Amino acid sequence: MTPTIAADPMAPLRAARGEASAASSVGDVRSALAASAIALLAVGGARLGGVVLKDSAAAAGEWLSLLQRLLPDGTPWLRLPSTATDDRAFGGLDLVVTIASGTPTAEKGVLPSAHGGVVVVPLVERMHAGMQARIASVLEEGAVHVQRDGVDARFDARVTLCAIDESDADEQGVVASLRDRLAFVLEGVPRIDAAMLPPRETIVAARERLDRVVPHDDAMPALATASVAFGIASARGAQLALRAALASAALDGRLETDDDDIALAAQLVLAPRATQLPPPPDSPPEDAPPPDQPEPPPPPPEQDASDAPPDEPPPPPDEGGQLEDRVLDAVQAALPPELLAQLLARAQRGQGELGKAGQERESWLRGRQVGARRGRPDGTRRIHLLETLRAAAPWQRARARLADGRGTGARTLFVEREDFRVRRYVEHAGTTVFFVVDASGSAAAQRLGEAKGAVETLLAESYSRRDRIALISFRGTTAELLLPPTRALARARRLLGDLPGGGGTPLAAAIDAATTAAVAARRTGTVPVVVFLTDGRANVARDGKGGRAEARADAMTAAATFRAAGVASVLIDTSPRPDPQAQAYADALGGRYVPLPALDAKALAGAVSLAREAAR
């Protein structure tokens, strides 16, 4: 169905494109931007890569249905579930045809099947990071290159990708490499009245016009300036913004972009990519080249003036700059409030890590497929068709002869029970080493210092093994997870260096915390190993009250629970000389005991390696 034609269908787009009109509320501007994104995507399609919709499935669904209504009839529109396998997403062996013909035959996956159309990925945050990266490279190429399971095929796959990201704030959403290739990111998808969108005829006309639209003189300098000012590292930002501006001009019936197109494109494409705020206007102009090396103006040095490309527009005229300023303002106005706050905070701190928290949550492969083995496919095991065929292959002639003799009719393929192969998976069992560090008063400052040295040795070892590490400290009345499992070892070291000391020794609480954390880590598919650094002088019970006997009894109970969980451990005794009490805890934990005085780096690493082995 065609949306009703509004009196002036372009009015909302103009509102979004024009300067932030005083009359419209923030909500109106957001709606207008979201509506513009629909119209531009309908025009630009695969050239714009697509969109990330950060909102609930319902809100995103409404937005998508509006987009779908603007597209020509028969435009492919497919969903790619976040759990899709490579062969379904990209292509692979066509089971039915392969078996029927005996010839390995390729089958298109969702992306090539949607060539020229739209692919919707719901719950993109659940999709494996590697899968997202592979999709990103398909968007880049506009084609799928399948090299798997005996298939060697290339399919066109120019698609518009719409990823619905419902991740929480602390979750990793769409991975950076995929996000980089999608022009738009909508943080929250407002409701859009269908009347705000241009009619389908306008879209059709714009699509036909798009190839002929050219940027006006100020367009590219303004986008280049804004990219640098907002710290957008990837060159794709400006490139996609330019394409969005071209689509915007086409939509407005023009063959050349104007300032409004650029401002709109910058708001939609550059704002979500900003990593810094431009310097305030009174400071020196952005990015003055370092004084020791005067920046030569383009063209680049290696190129003679004679063969400079003739129709490349001349370098940016330094005059004017009005559009530059306008684009900077427009982008700043369009920054999502949370991002703006982050950027401001970051600017005040000088520098910091933006969005790193999410990245440390990168998923690892659970159940990587390593091959096949003999077996019958059933509910729990999946057939490995290719390997099954390989197993059956050598016997085909013999079986055919046998079948002829029995007159069982013409069959192309003879697969017997013993040929069946099933896929074999292994859990990618990374190790997470939990350091549980006693920071109480009894573990005197100097001893703690030595323990830190030991931990640093272990950190270096963990690095080369690509282990994750986590840090739990305990003193006073509680234990605290200082650093959840991470590979950020430099951060672990900093935390350890800043660790305050003093107070009681709540060993029971520490063991409980270690048990909880280790079991949680195991659920995510890694093997936990716990390294306790303590002198074992427990004097704070589980209820937080003092009392040596109570504390000791609680610690022993906690240790028994820990042992029952089957987590490997090492207890490094930090007391000045080996302490039988510490040894007793190590035994109760079911782990190894290493006294610190005897400790050199090698012995320590050895002890942890042994624990690691034991954990498997």
Added chain:
Amino acid sequence: MRVAYPFSAIVGQDEMKLALLIAATDAAIGGVMVFGDRGTGKSTAVRALPALLPSMKAIDGCRYGCDPAANGARCDECRARAAAAHGHKLPVAEKAVPVVDLPLGATEDRLVGALDIEKALRDGQKAFEPGLLARAHRGFLYVDEVNLLEDHLVDLLLDVAQTGENVVERDGVSVRHPARFVLVGSGNPEEGDLRPQLLDRFGLSVEVKTPTSVADRLLVIQRRDAFERDATAFMQQWAADEEKIRKRIVAARRKVAKLEVPAPVLEKAVTLCMELGTDGVRGELTLLRAARACAALDGAHDVTDVHMQRVAPLALRHRLRRNVLDDTGGSTRVERAIAAVYGEAPRA
């Protein structure tokens, strides 16, 4: 197949371009690893290579593209043909240097090759279907986002890249064939480290950054837009520059073997490696090779300190004994060592 964006039109990224040209000059350099932000033209540079590389001679009809000049390193099929030819030379054909893309998600059977199922099922014949390693022989194998590739495939790749031979023992086929290729990996360190054990197996490593000057950024956008609008016209504009680079490579290949490294230059290079405490001799050897190729590309008559300084970061920064807890990057450490050994003299 789409036309690839021309190499010479890539704005900046001199270090990456130099590394790829060195690898094109001396394939034995041992591969190139490119680290960098997204959207900095890593893939563009690699995909631009085929247009630059002069064609090569290969035994006609050989599925592996065997080198007619290399009698020792031939595939079983060529050996059998040569034996059957009774001393007659096998026919030779011109062939483009392969630049093969390893798609993420490729499976091991496609990489190393496997039993040809079709032949096995239809004719009951045990035949080997070569994989991507065979296709990349004597050329380049590119793995984008190598840090996202399955560990066992990375191991396999590096192993073959080092030995120059692919040995297949699977599905009841037993095949070995030469597979010498320059492995080019790219990755974004923020999206997962490359295992440190694997890093120093790459000959050169490059760090690419987005140009931060507005003028350069503008050039990037302008050229990209011009290319997308009319690729044919764009290619014509850059044809002369491309040809210049092609000639440089051809000349450098001829010259590189004859270049000598004067003793004082060599001494200083060794001092640099000691200063940095690089592990083993691989770093020193790579440094020498790279400097020689760099000099050859420059058309220089001798390898000089300047060449050493130019390639030292490429050859050494990923081989430093790492101190995890020291946040100082490899590049900075190499720069400092260069300043210490060669003095603060401005680098050419």
